[in-house]
Amino acid sequence: MVAASTTVERESITVAGVRKRYGVKLAVEALAGVDLTVAESEFVCLVGPSGCGKSTLLRMIAGIHQPSEGQIALRLPIGNSVATAMVFQDYGIFPWKTVEANVRFGLEVTGTSAKESRDRVGHWLDRMGLTEFRSAYPATLSGGMKQRVSIARALAVEPGVLLMDEPFAALDAQMRRILQDELLALWQEDLRTVVFVTHSLEEAILLGDRVVVMSSRPGRIIADFRVPFARPRSPEVRLDPAFTELEETIWEQLRKEVGDSERKAR
Structure with missing residues (x-):
């Protein structure tokens, strides 16, 4: 169930005990007991191996798909009549x-x-x-x-919440970097709540306040990293040794899940 309210000033996303299964006889469990809270004006990046349910979770927040179990609740700031808007990898225009x-x-x-x-x-x-x-x-x-x-x-x-599903994945490296930097500047002007799915740890650390790591299927949250770089953030933060250190720390958490995902796909 997706619920929306315009009666409170503070906006948030609350994902509580969400599971998602596809099929009946040979049911595939995409998500297994996901709990996540996103605060007002927070930029949260979801990373995880292919097929872990990141995009499924995003679509459930948007109300496109419904959870098999659990609840997703949205609270909007006063004045926001549109709960969510999505940006897709394939543009969708x-x-x-x-x-x-x-x-x-x-x-x-x-x-x-x-x-x-x-x-x-x-x-x-x-x-x-x-x-x-x-x-x-x-x-x-x-x-x-x-x-x-x-x-x-x-x-x-x-929208109260902007949902972005690997929006730069189809672009070449140079254009991807340009649009990352533009989105960083845009968000720091706008301070809209964003949930952003990506496979790029560099992208997640550059843009996000938090990087949430999901397991291989069935997806669940296994780690939640607070990005330590102050706002407003410059694209030059990529050159900070602490940036590379955090990227390596997150990758160590993610490495086993990527391997598990590959083995399940065989």
Whole structure:
């Protein structure tokens, strides 16, 4: 069950005893007893081996999937009418709509007034460097530009929680780094609650307040690391020896789970 409330000022995500099974006769258990709390304005990164249920958990927070057991509760800040918005690895934008129409789409769905929609769309086109491409169609855009459209569309509806499912995984290394740095700056301006799924420990440490490590399937949380670098955070934090040390510490926790996941896949 996913519950949402707009009667409290402080927003949070509470995942309590969540399990997820697929199938009946030959049921596959994707998640096994997950407990997680995300505080208001916190940026939490989920890492774990392939198939551990990270994306499943994200979709349950969004209300796309329902838990087999347990509960997920969302509390929104006053003024937020949209609980969640998602950014996907494959962009999820409409190829038959222009950049501007894609960014406006969520506002149309939620019944936002024409003036408010114009203001928000204009703001996010400008903020994401898309203004000169507003009349372009996705087929003419690079992968990085498509993902900018996806992020702008998600943020235009001003969600209480932004959910990001490996949003930069399909990009080349240079563009991935550029968008990591842009998202870092954007979040530090916005301070929106974010849950971010990634396979990259470097990405998780750069962006996150916490890095939550999940086990091989059935997924459960086995470690929760607080990232020690102060905000506002600069991309140059990657050069700090403590950054590499934390990355190695998390990898040591994750290494066995990745090996277990590979053995189960054989």
